[in-house]
Each structure stands twice: as structure tokens, then as C-alpha cells.
Amino acid sequence: MIDFNHVTKVFNEDIKAVNDISFHVPEGNIVVFLGPSGCGKTTTLRMVNRLESITEGTISVNGNHVNDLNPIELRRNIGYVIQHNGLFPNMTIEQNVMAVPDLLGWDRKKKKDRFHYLMDLVGLNPDEFRKRYPHELSGGQQQRIGIIRAMAADPPVMLMDEPFGALDPIIRSHIQNEFLQIQEEVQKTILFVSHDIDEAIKMGDKVAIFRDGSLMQYDAPDEILAHPTNDFVRKFVGKDRALKSLSLHSVQDLVNEQSLMQASETGKHRKTVFIDTNLKDALSILLNQEAEQLVIQSEEKTIGALTIHDIETYLHEKIM
Amino acid sequence: MQELWNYMVDNQAQIWTYTLEHIQLVGLAVVIAIAIGVPLGIYLTTNDYLAETVLQMANVMITIPSIALFGIMIPILSLIDQGIGFVPAVIALILYSQLPIIRNTYVAIKNVDPHIRDAAKGIGMNTMQKLRKVEIPNALPVIMAGVRQAVIMNIGIGAIAAFIGAGGLGVLINQGISRSNTTMVLAGAIAISILAIAVDLLLGLFQKKMTPKGLE
Numbered sequence: 001m002i003d004f005n006h007v008t009k010v011f012n013e014d015i016k017a018v019n020d021i022s023f024h025v026p027e028g029n030i031v032v033f034l035g036p037s038g039c040g041k042t043t044t045l046r047m048v049n050r051l052e053s054i055t056e057g058t059i060s061v062n063g064n065h066v067n068d069l070n071p072i073e074l075r076r077n078i079g080y081v082i083q084h085n086g087l088f089p090n091m092t093i094e095q096n097v098m099a100v101p102d103l104l105g106w107d108r109k110k111k112k113d114r115f116h117y118l119m120d121l122v123g124l125n126p127d128e129f130r131k132r133y134p135h136e137l138s139g140g141q142q143q144r145i146g147i148i149r150a151m152a153a154d155p156p157v158m159l160m161d162e163p164f165g166a167l168d169p170i171i172r173s174h175i176q177n178e179f180l181q182i183q184e185e186v187q188k189t190i191l192f193v194s195h196d197i198d199e200a201i202k203m204g205d206k207v208a209i210f211r212d213g214s215l216m217q218y219d220a221p222d223e224i225l226a227h228p229t230n231d232f233v234r235k236f237v238g239k240d241r242a243l244k245s246l247s248l249h250s251v252q253d254l255v256n257e258q259s260l261m262q263a264s265e266t267g268k269h270r271k272t273v274f275i276d277t278n279l280k281d282a283l284s285i286l287l288n289q290e291a292e293q294l295v296i297q298s299e300e301k302t303i304g305a306l307t308i309h310d311i312e313t314y315l316h317e318k319i320m
Numbered sequence: 321m322q323e324l325w326n327y328m329v330d331n332q333a334q335i336w337t338y339t340l341e342h343i344q345l346v347g348l349a350v351v352i353a354i355a356i357g358v359p360l361g362i363y364l365t366t367n368d369y370l371a372e373t374v375l376q377m378a379n380v381m382i383t384i385p386s387i388a389l390f391g392i393m394i395p396i397l398s399l400i401d402q403g404i405g406f407v408p409a410v411i412a413l414i415l416y417s418q419l420p421i422i423r424n425t426y427v428a429i430k431n432v433d434p435h436i437r438d439a440a441k442g443i444g445m446n447t448m449q450k451l452r453k454v455e456i457p458n459a460l461p462v463i464m465a466g467v468r469q470a471v472i473m474n475i476g477i478g479a480i481a482a483f484i485g486a487g488g489l490g491v492l493i494n495q496g497i498s499r500s501n502t503t504m505v506l507a508g509a510i511a512i513s514i515l516a517i518a519v520d521l522l523l524g525l526f527q528k529k530m531t532p533k534g535l536e
Contacts (some may be wrong), residue, residue, distance in 0.1 A: 080443055
């Protein structure tokens with residue numbers, strides 16, 4: 001869907017911001033660009049809709065080189081979300097969300113329907129918010145509006161530059177989940193800049209790790225956690241990469257590989273969890289609650305019990 | 321005090337005529353000044369080097385004493401037979417208005433939040449759309465403040481235009497001085513002050529009305 005082919009960006013004739021990167025983004029994937037600030041991830045993103053020019057190499061979207069397209073038309077066909085939501089303070093919520101359809105000259109009926117659909121998607125009441133202004137909304141609500149503004153004309157590709165970076169952790173996590181649900185439905189191809197490894201693991205189908213303008217590793221999150229290709233990636237993902245990778249696997253995954261022991265009928269040292277719980281949470285419960293075993297429930301039936309030892313075995317055999 | 325009151329009541333009709341002349345003079349000058357200054361201010365945001373030069377020039381312009389500026393224009397405009405009167409007065413007022421209008425427009429557009437500008441470009445607005453839909457509306461309160469400042473300043477400077485025969489409330493002051501008639505001078509000064517305050521209040525309301533709701 002999106003191809004980066006030996007892309008290089010040089011600022012002021014000698015500062016190399018992006019250095020010869022190549023990779024392919026499959027349709028419908030979220031690819032997270034991850035790295036410390038100044039690593040070139042935002043510049044790479046901004047070259048896709050030509051907010052930055054490409055010094056060398058090519059970027060193509062759906063087989064078309066972006067440099068061959070009219071930049072204005074290109075941008076109208078690519079959703080764009082930024083950290084500070086970038087809502088227009090002089091426009092109402094409806095005018096903000098419908099900014100791109102307005103540019104494209106949609107008729108009133110079509111715009112109205114689309115506005116309702118999008119507001120429902122993020123759980124905001126269209127009639128309540130239509131006439132309100134951005135400054136009257138909370139940070140989380142503003143960011144939701146920023147996201148649906150980018151989706152307004154139903155572009156196949158979206159660029160998101162640290163879209164949740166300015167939100168507090170609880171709201172961020174909530175909007176991340178909400179966004180993943182929306183993505184299930186809309187299946188956009190998304191490039192997503194982040195500096196937060198946990199966010200990258202959670203949101204990304206693939207993660208591209210940048211350092212000083214070079215691409216260090218481009219892989220699925222569990223691959224990056226299990227097999228970092230070099231010391232930089234190993235350090236960047238953190239010492240707790242084993243723990244982090246557990247969050248990518250559910251109890252169900254473990255049950256598919258290993259047989260569980262019989263749940264003991266008695267004893268207070270047991271807790272019950274559902275089969276779709278991720279293994280990191282399961283382990284936390286085992287540690288925090290001083291439970292010896294977790295009773296696993298699937299469709300209201302008890303299917304067995306899980307111990308710390310089971311998780312350890314699974315980690316060594318299947319993940320690391 | 322009583323004398324002043326009597327004078328103003330007795331000469332009501334004349335004072336009204338001068339006030340209307342004054343409003344005409346300042347009004348025309350400001351309308352033309354906006355037509356020049358706002359587009360120029362916007363253009364300057366795209367050219368930093370030129371911006372510095374033009375703003376410096378406007379700065380110098382405002383330091384020239386008005387009576388001297390009128391004096392300079394007499395020989396120049398005499399070439400087209402307009403050495404004194406309405407035309408040189410309007411031109412002088414236009415020149416004085418340029419600094420507040422250009423400067424405020426320039427600063428207001430420059431200060432539009434770069435994230436908003438980036439978003440406007442990123443969703444596919446062209447330069448004109450970005451200006452019309454995003455930059456100008458968000459800059460409007462500051463641009464209006466510059467216009468307001470220019471108008472008030474021009475009401476004061478307009479009084480001096482009477483010395484070159486442009487009419488207006490300055491005539492009362494001018495004649496009062498030459499006839500050593502303090503009452504007349506005072507009447508002119510008070511009328512100008514009232515006009516300035518009234519117009520300022522009016523423009524204040526207008527500014528509020530022009531400000532996009534989301535920026536209040």
C-alpha cells in the first residue's frame with residue numbers, strides 16, 4: 001500500500017534527517033514509527049503527504065509516486081492527525097470535522113450524514129456538539145474530533161503524529177482502545193508516530209524503530225521484543241521486554257500450546273480470570289494477589305488452572 | 321463654562337457640519353488605508369526581509385510631525401493642483417494609518433498557532449483557502465485592534481488638517497487660535513474628544529461582533 005524506497009531527507013544541505021530507508025506497509029496495517037526525538041520519524045511521516053520534500057528516493061501510495069501527484073489533492077486523500085489536535089478555533093465542531101468534505105465540495109445532506117456517522121463512531125452526541133467550539137471541549141474530546149476530522153472524507157491512508165501524546169495516561173489508554181476498535185471497522189492503512197514503546201506494542205501491527213535517521217528494525221511487535229536486531233533496539237525496548245511481550249499473548253494462546261492442570265476445588269489462594277486476559281495481566285494478578293493458581297474461565301465454564309510456572313514455560317518455549 | 325456651553329448650543333449646526341466633514345475625512349482615509357495595509361501586511365508574512373524594511377519605513381513615517389508632512393505635500397501635490405485641501409489631508413492620514421494596520425496584520429497572521437497552520441496545510445488547503453478559512457479569522461481580533469488604533473489616531477491628526485484647508489473640527493481650533501478665542505478652541509477640542517471616544521466605543525462593539533465565536 002505504502003512503499004518507502006531508499007528515502008533520504010537532507011535539511012540545509014548537510015543535516016541528514018532521514019538516511020536511505022526502505023520498507024513496505026501492507027494495506028490495513030498500523031505501522032508505528034518509534035524512536036527518540038530527532039530520530040527522523042516525524043520527518044519520514046511528513047514526506048508521505050509532502051509536507052516535507054523528499055531529497056532522494058521515492059515514496060509511493062497505492063502504486064503512485066507521491067512526487068507525481070498534486071500535493072493539495074494528495075493531502076485531501078490522506079487523513080492527517082497531529083498531537084496538538086490542530087482544530088481550527090474559529091470553526092464549530094461540525095465545520096472542523098467537515099473541513100475536508102467542504103474542500104471537496106460535498107453536498108449538505110452527504111456532509112450531515114457523514115458527520116453523524118463519525119460522531120457516533122467516537123461516542124459523541126452529534127447534536128450536542130455540532131455548534132460548539134473546540135475550546136469548549138476536553139482534551140480527550142478534542143483529540144477524538146481531530147481523529148474523525150482526518151477520517152471525514154474516508155481516506156484509505158492516515159498519518160498520525162503522536163496523536164495521543166498530549167493526553168493523560170488514563171484517557172490515552174481509553175482512546176487507544178477506542179481507536180483500535182474503530183480500526184477493526186474501518187481498516188485504514190495507518191502510519192503512526194510515537195516515542196512510547198508501550199503504545200507502539202499496543203497499537204502497531206508492525207513497528208519501525210528509528211535512530212539518527214536510520215531504520216534500525218522493522219518487524220511485528222512480538223518479533224522486536226523477542227529478537228531485537230541490535231543493542232540500540234534492545235536498550236530502547238527496555239529490560240522488561242519479556243514482560244512486555246507477555247502482553248501480546250492471551251491465556252488462550254497458552255492454552256492452545258500447553259495443557260492446564262485441574263483446578264483445585266478448595267483453597268483461598270485462587271483467583272478467577274477469563275480466557276482472553278493477556279498473560280502480563282495474568283502474571284500480575286498471580287504476583288499481586290499472592291495466588292498460587294488462576295482459575296481460567298471460558299464461556300462460564302472452568303477449564304483449568306494456571307500457575308506462574310506455566311507462564312514461565314510458555315515464555316521460554318514460545319516467545320523468547 | 322457657561323460661555324462654552326452657550327457657544328456650543330448657538331453654533332450647533334456649524335459644529336455638526338464640521339463633525340461630518342471630520343468623519344468623512346478620517347473614514348475615507350481609513351478605508352483606503354485598510355485596503356492597502358491589510359493585504360500588504362499579509363504579503364509581508366511571506367517575505368521576512370521585505371517585512372523588516374516596510375515596518376521600519378512605517379515606523380519612520382509615524383514620527384514625522386503631521387504639520388511637516390502637510391508642508392512636504394504642498395509642493396508635490398501642487399503639480400496636480402491639489403496642494404491644499406481634502407486630498408493631501410486624506411493622503412497624510414493614509415500614511416499615518418499604515419503602521420498600526422500593517423504591523424497588526426503582520427503580527428496577527430504570524431502569530432497564528434503553527435499547529436493550526438500545519439493542520440490546515442496537512443488536510444489539503446491551498447494558500448488562499450488557508451488564509452481565508454483559518455489565518456485571517458484567527459487573526460481578526462488583532463487586525464481590528466490595529467484599525468481601531470489608526471482611526472482614533474487619525475481623528476486627532478485630522479484636526480491639524482484644517483490648517484491646509486481640509487475642513488473638519490480642526491477649523492474651530494484654527495480659527496479660535498487666530499482670533500484669540502479660547503471658547504472656540506475649547507469647543508473644537510471637546511468636540512474632537514467626544515468624537516474620538518464615541519467612535520472608539522463603536523469600534524469596540526464592532527470588533528467584538530467581528531471576533532469569531534470560538535475565539536472569545
